[in-house]
Amino acid sequence: MLNDIKEVLYSEAYIDSMVKRVGAEISHDYADKNLLLVSVLKGSVVFMADLMRAITIPARIDFMCVSSYGSGTKTSGVVKIIKDLDINLKGYDIVIVEDILDSGKTLHYLVNLLKSREPNSIEICTLFDKPERREVEVYAKYKGCDIPDAFIVGYGLDFDEKYRNLPFVGVLKPEVYGEV
């Protein structure tokens, strides 16, 4: 698996520093609120596990599984809900936890869907943001860092369901995508 990596972009230590910073920001802002963290599976699974432990106030958690990239590197533009939330959102202050904001289509769809369920508030927390790729406007109040226009893997992020278990974030060699 490591042989497929062209370059490590973000080390475990750097990712940990971003997670701790964002966790402290959310802990401060939601101290007097009814926080529900909504993890968008599968990609945010690792970020969610670390972020929730960096949050020092009471927080409930729930999970949605959506997919729009399938086995490729480009969004299909169609967001498929594979597993919906269990919790009724009324009365909660929601923070949607994502691994990456790319075209914006997934989160644009999800925010509108979850708004219709009448929570107190909704904000977005994404570990990575690719502003150059945005196709629809989405505002992430909490963010690890902006990244260049490259397809990244690791720390939950996949290519064709692989590489999610890498502890760091990197880019694959072009030949792995079948591009030389």
Ligand SMILES: O=P(O)(O)OC[C@H]1O[C@H](OP(=O)(O)OP(=O)(O)O)[C@H](O)[C@@H]1O
């Ligand atoms: O801003 P966008 O262009 O919509 O891209 C972002 C979405 O793409 C990835 O999910 P994916 O569809 O790959 O499913 P996964 O989380 O199971 O990998 C990622 O986890 C985000 O949910």
Ligand SMILES: [Mg+2]
């Ligand atoms: Mg994916």
